[in-house]
Ligand SMILES: CSCCC(=O)C(=O)COP(=O)(O)O
């Protein structure tokens with residue numbers, strides 16, 4: 276499902292406001308993109324505050340990352356493009372920097388995934404119809420070299436039963452979907468399950484004192 280550049284600009288600006296209101300876009304963190312009807316990608320300009328985007332904070336690049344309009348593309352453009360190249364049905368990719376997701380990635384210091392099981396919220400992932408499943412949220416090490424992150428996470432993204440999200444340690448969460456709404460739903464559901472499990476741990480500790 277693709278959109279015009281004008282539709283993408285409006286959708287990504289609105290998404291940035293909503294994610295910032297949730298505390299998932301502090302400072303200039305995060306980046307957002309959408310696949311356009313001509314096959315190019317609308318993407319946030321690097322270094323902008325994503326909760327206060329204006330139309331010049333969105334630009335177009337081709338699938339190789341070459342700018343098609345003015346602006347410096349996000350430093351994480353290659354991670355977005357890798358998702359679009361791997362999954363032709365994907366129409367939008369969102370990346371946030373929530374304290375909960377980053378905190379989880381640091382607490383699960385050596386883990387290469389966080390297991391989510393039993394949550395009714397799992398049904399927010401496309402194609403999931405029951406809580407009675409177990410899925411892996413992949414966790415990869417951070418790097419300033421996007422090719423290193425992409426190579427590290429690719430096998431997990433292609434694994435059977437993979438969910439459309441992954442976590443970069445000490446950095447943030449990536450989520451995607453057929454359009455901006457679906458990508459935001461996946462991001463929000465993943466954040467919600469991380470927060471619910473953190474609350475669960477707090478309650479368990481309180482009860483064992
Ligand atoms: C202060 S955020 C550091 C860079 C980052 O992780 C990010 O998500 C934003 O980078 P961009 O180049 O897309 O603005």
Ligand SMILES: [Zn+2]
Nearest residue numbers: 304305446447
């Ligand atoms: Zn980032």
